[in-house]
Amino acid sequence: MLKLHGFSVSNYTNMVKQCLLEKGVEFEQLPTRPSQEDDFLAMSPMGKIPCLETADGFLVETSAILEYLDEIHPDPPMYPSQAFAKAKAREIIHVSELYIELAARRHLGNAFFGAERSEEAYAEVRPQVEKGLRAFKQLTNFGPYVMGSEFGNADVFVYHVFRLASQILKRVYDWDIMAEVPGLAAHVGAMDERDTTQRVIADHEEAMAVLMTQLKAAK
Numbered sequence: 001m002l003k004l005h006g007f008s009v010s011n012y013t014n015m016v017k018q019c020l021l022e023k024g025v026e027f028e029q030l031p032t033r034p035s036q037e038d039d040f041l042a043m044s045p046m047g048k049i050p051c052l053e054t055a056d057g058f059l060v061e062t063s064a065i066l067e068y069l070d071e072i073h074p075d076p077p078m079y080p081s082q083a084f085a086k087a088k089a090r091e092i093i094h095v096s097e098l099y100i101e102l103a104a105r106r107h108l109g110n111a112f113f114g115a116e117r118s119e120e121a122y123a124e125v126r127p128q129v130e131k132g133l134r135a136f137k138q139l140t141n142f143g144p145y146v147m148g149s150e151f152g153n154a155d156v157f158v159y160h161v162f163r164l165a166s167q168i169l170k171r172v173y174d175w176d177i178m179a180e181v182p183g184l185a186a187h188v189g190a191m192d193e194r195d196t197t198q199r200v201i202a203d204h205e206e207a208m209a210v211l212m213t214q215l216k217a218a219k
C-alpha cells in the first residue's frame with residue numbers, strides 16, 4: 001500500500017492526499033514533519049514533505065508525485081488527455097507554485113508562527129506575487145475549474161496554493177488576492193463542495209489546532 005509521509009498542516013501534503021482520495025487509492029498517511037535528520041533525508045533528500053513511499057521506492061516533489069499517481073492509477077484521470085492541454089495544466093501548477101506560493105511563503109513564519117517580519121521580504125514579495133497573479137490570470141479559464149468545466153490536479157494544486165498564500169498575504173499586507181482573480185471565488189466554492197476537499201480541510205484544521213497548542217506550550 002502507498003504510504004504518504006507528511007502531516008496535514010502541510011498544503012503540499014494535502015494536495016497529494018486529495019489526489020489519492022479523488023482516485024480512491026488505498027493509502028496510509030504517516031503524520032511526518034519536515035526534518036533534516038539523516039534517516040528522513042534518506043527518504044526525502046531536501047527533508048521536505050510530502051514524500052510518497054511506493055513499492056519501488058520514495059518519491060518527492062508534489063507535482064512529480066501527482067503525475068506518477070496519474071500514471072499508475074489512471075482512473076479517474078486528473079489531467080487532460082490531450083498533450084497540449086496536459087502541458088497547460090502543468091503550466092498552471094508551476095506558475096502558481098513558483099510565483100505565488102513560494103513568494104508568499106517567505107512570510108510564513110511571520111504570518112503564522114510569530115517570527116519577526118523580514119523587511120527585505122516585505123519589499124520584494126508583493127511585486128513578485130503581482131507578477132505571478134498577472135500570469136495566473138492569463139493562463140486560467142475558470143468555468144468553474146481552472147481550465148473550464150473539467151476538474152483535475154491543476155484545481156487541487158491551485159486550491160491549496162491560494163488557501164495558504166491568501167491567508168499569508170492578508171495577514172502581512174492586508175491584501176486580498178482572492179478578490180483580484182475573477183473566477184477564483186467560484187472555483188473555491190466548487191472545490192469546497194467536493195467530499196475530498198472537506199475531508200482534507202477537516203484534517204488540516206485539526207492538525208493546525210494541535211500544532212498551535214504545541215507551539216504555545218513550548219513558549
Ligand SMILES: N[C@@H](CCC(=O)N[C@@H](CS)C(=O)NCC(=O)O)C(=O)O
Binds near residue numbers: 011048050060062
Ligand atoms: N516543492 C516541494 C515543496 C514541499 C514543501 O515545501 N513542503 C513544506 C511543508 S508544506 C516543507 O517540507 N517545509 C520544510 C522545509 O522547507 O524545509 C513540493 O512540491 O513538494
